[in-house]
Amino acid sequence: MTRPAERSGGALDLLLRINAALAVVLFAALTVVVALQVLTRFVLHIPFIWSEEVARFLFFWTVLLGAAMSVRSRRHFVLDIGMGRRAVTGGAARVILDLVPHLCVLAFSVLLFVLGIDYARAGLLRTATNSNVDMGLVFAAVPVFAALTFVYTVGNLLADVRGLRSGRPPADQPAPGGE
Amino acid sequence: MIWLLLGSFAILVLVRVPIAFAMLISATIAIAAQGDVAMTIVPQRIWVGLNNFPLLAVPFFLFVGQAMNETGVSVKLIDFARAGVGWLRGGLAHVNVTVSMIFAGISGVSSADTLGVGSVMIPAMRREGYSAPFAVGITAASSTLGNIIPPSLMMIIYAATAGLSVGAMFLAGIVPGILIGGGQMVWAWRVAFRGGITETASFSPRRLLATTRSAWPALFIPLIVIGGILAGVFTATEASVVAVLYVLLLSALTRSLGPRRLFRLTEDSIGLFSLSLLCVAAASLWGWVLAYYSVPQSIVTWLGDVGVLSSPLRIFAAVIVIFLVLGSFMDAIPAIIIMQPIVGEVATAGGIDPYHMGIVVVLTLAIGLITPPYGLCLLIAADLGETSIGAALRALAPFYLISLAVVLIAVLVPGVILWIPDAVISGQPR
Numbered sequence: 067m068t069r070p071a072e073r074s075g076g077a078l079d080l081l082l083r084i085n086a087a088l089a090v091v092l093f094a095a096l097t098v099v100v101a102l103q104v105l106t107r108f109v110l111h112i113p114f115i116w117s118e119e120v121a122r123f124l125f126f127w128t129v130l131l132g133a134a135m136s137v138r139s140r141r142h143f144v145l146d147i148g149m150g151r152r153a154v155t156g157g158a159a160r161v162i163l164d165l166v167p168h169l170c171v172l173a174f175s176v177l178l179f180v181l182g183i184d185y186a187r188a189g190l191l192r193t194a195t196n197s198n199v200d201m202g203l204v205f206a207a208v209p210v211f212a213a214l215t216f217v218y219t220v221g222n223l224l225a226d227v228r229g230l231r232s233g234r235p236p237a238d239q240p241a242p243g244g245e
Numbered sequence: 246m247i248w249l250l251l252g253s254f255a256i257l258v259l260v261r262v263p264i265a266f267a268m269l270i271s272a273t274i275a276i277a278a279q280g281d282v283a284m285t286i287v288p289q290r291i292w293v294g295l296n297n298f299p300l301l302a303v304p305f306f307l308f309v310g311q312a313m314n315e316t317g318v319s320v321k322l323i324d325f326a327r328a329g330v331g332w333l334r335g336g337l338a339h340v341n342v343t344v345s346m347i348f349a350g351i352s353g354v355s356s357a358d359t360l361g362v363g364s365v366m367i368p369a370m371r372r373e374g375y376s377a378p379f380a381v382g383i384t385a386a387s388s389t390l391g392n393i394i395p396p397s398l399m400m401i402i403y404a405a406t407a408g409l410s411v412g413a414m415f416l417a418g419i420v421p422g423i424l425i426g427g428g429q430m431v432w433a434w435r436v437a438f439r440g441g442i443t444e445t446a447s448f449s450p451r452r453l454l455a456t457t458r459s460a461w462p463a464l465f466i467p468l469i470v471i472g473g474i475l476a477g478v479f480t481a482t483e484a485s486v487v488a489v490l491y492v493l494l495l496s497a498l499t500r501s502l503g504p505r506r507l508f509r510l511t512e513d514s515i516g517l518f519s520l521s522l523l524c525v526a527a528a529s530l531w532g533w534v535l536a537y538y539s540v541p542q543s544i545v546t547w548l549g550d551v552g553v554l555s556s557p558l559r560i561f562a563a564v565i566v567i568f569l570v571l572g573s574f575m576d577a578i579p580a581i582i583i584m585q586p587i588v589g590e591v592a593t594a595g596g597i598d599p600y601h602m603g604i605v606v607v608l609t610l611a612i613g614l615i616t617p618p619y620g621l622c623l624l625i626a627a628d629l630g631e632t633s634i635g636a637a638l639r640a641l642a643p644f645y646l647i648s649l650a651v652v653l654i655a656v657l658v659p660g661v662i663l664w665i666p667d668a669v670i671s672g673q674p675r
Contacts, residue, residue, distance in 0.1 A: 086512045086515075089512070089515045090508055090511045090512055090515065093304065093511055093514075093515055094511070096301075096304075097305070097486065097489055097490075100301060100305075100482070100483075100486045101486050101487075101489075101490055104479075104483045104486055104487060107483075118298060121298070121301060122295075122296055122297075122298060122301075125295065125300070125301055125304070126292065126295050126296065128304070128515060128519075129295055129304075129518070129519050129522040129523065129526070130295075130519075130523075130526075131515070131519075132515035132516055132518065132519030132522075133265075133519040133520075133522070133523040133526075135512075135515065135516045135519070136516045136517075136519055136520055136523075139516060141516060141517075141520060142263035142264070142265055142266070142520055142523065143263060143264045143265065143520060143524065143575065143576045143578070143579055144261050144262075144263055144264065145258045145259070145261070145264060145574060145575050145619075162260075163260065163261065166260045166261075166262075167260060167261050167262040167263070170257060170260075170262045170266065170270060171262065171263070171266050173270075174266060174269060174270045174273065177273065177287075178269075178287065178288065181284055181285055181287050181288050182288045184285055184288075185285045185288040185289060185292075186288075188285070204292075205288065205292060208288040208291060208292070
């Protein structure tokens with residue numbers, strides 16, 4: 067990430083596209099597995115024993131990949147007490163307001179990556195009861211999420227710094243996802 | 246250490262760290278400072294929080310709502326509602342509420358309703374002589390039904406974190422949804438009457454038939470979801486995936502979604518549902534730390550000392566005030582997730598039925614969707630109507646009263662609300 071900013075944007079977009087494609091594939095697999103579970107229960111009256119387990123694993127991966135995507139698109143829920151960044155004009159206050167959240171998330175993602183690797187390695191020794199899926203494979207979603215969050219946050223941080231320097235208002239917080 | 250948790254959370258959230266990350270970071274700081282728990286508890290609780298089968302309904306219902314908006318279903322539903330109730334005095338206002346109620350039976354997300362219905366209905370209402378603030382107000386207020394009439398994102402999250410049946414929680418939303426919608430239509434009639442608005446479309450059975458024919462594929466979804474759960478055929482999660490299959494089949498038959506648009510739609514839905522679900526994962530860690538310091542029990546003891554626990558009414562009053570405030574500052578999902586461990590404990594201590602408490606919380610948080618500064622539905626509708634928040638607030642006043650009245654009904658006569666889940670719940674799995 068020490069590359070010039072324009073290039074990092076291109077590399078980030080590629081990463082994001084791979085990330086999104088993987089998430090969509092896993093979500094499709096999740097849909098198929100749960101649909102099969104419902105169909106077999108109604109048609110064959112024999113539930114798959116492995117389907118619920120596998121569904122939960124796919125769900126875990128899909129959610130964490132999606133959460134990483136939303137770090138890039140800055141959609142995660144933020145508290146709004148009405149004195150948002152627009153109220154603060156110029157100077158150091160503005161820089162702090164814009165950059166501190168990124169730095170907090172960055173520090174946490176590094177820690178989560180280390181802890182997540184430990185956790186996934188501990189999981190390698192176990193397999194799931196019904197489906198024999200290696201739990202290390204499931205838990206690996208955590209360090210992957212941490213790594214993606216780190217990279218996307220660096221990208222967003224650089225974009226904001228560039229924006230601040232050129233005097234443009236930083237990329238505005240887009241409308242959150244809603245509920 | 247508990248002050249370290251709450252203090253760092255407050256600071257992080259105030260400097261605009263996303264709420265999910267603020268929960269994760271503050272909990273991690275508290276655990277590290279405590280020092281006697283292995284730090285792998287952090288990834289472990291993220292896993293435990295998401296390893297919860299009922300949560301699978303969240304992505305599926307969200308996808309259905311997004312797909313319906315993408316394929317222009319809201320316009321067909323508006324035509325249908327126009328033929329159905331457009332001949333009443335204040336026709337367009339009634340159409341607005343009716344469409345929101347139908348949409349609520351398809352999607353569990355209110356802001357999608359505000360956008361889908363509001364972008365067509367607000368300009369149409371202004372053309373017919375309604376004031377812009379009223380058009381904005383009724384659009385925003387009626388779209389809160391999205392989280393009250395099943396399916397509902399708030400209810401899935403509440404039920405999943407509280408260990409309740411999502412299906413039963415859904416069914417508890419039917420009566421309050423109809424009460425609020427009905428109240429809004431009565432008020433709309435009065436506004437149209439006083440304002441001398443006479444626009445009506447004459448009733449035509451042929452038009453009703455024609456619009457039903459083009460809208461029935463969408464109308465079928467509430468039937469699958471609500472009907473399936475009511476009849477005890479499906480659990481909520483099963484109903485959600487059946488709805489997804491139905492939407493996919495429909496779009497394949499009508500060729501309304503090409504592979505590229507389907508991909509983009511799915512990608513967008515994943516980004517959207519992961520927002521709420523990352524909060525769920527973060528709350529699992531946060532809730533674990535709270536429980537480690539037995540915070541919920543301490544709060545219950547304290548509330549008992551203060552005398553709040555002595556009557557259910559006082560408990561409900563406290564819960565309603567807390568969620569009205571929280572709901573106007575943050576999204577309902579993190580509000581539910583942060584408070585549920587405590588609210589659940591308090592309800593048990595006060596001998597309150599968990600579904601009774603759940604529906605009161607959801608109804609209260611739905612009001613937060615139209616309360617500034619963070620009333621998402623209000624912000625979207627005001628933007629669509631090019632109206633100031635202040636002007637819209639005056640038009641919204643009666644709608645607050647209607648919603649609050651239904652919250653009161655839910656508190657005082659729970660039998661009115663809970664008879665459907667009570668009647669169905671016997672012999673139902675999850």
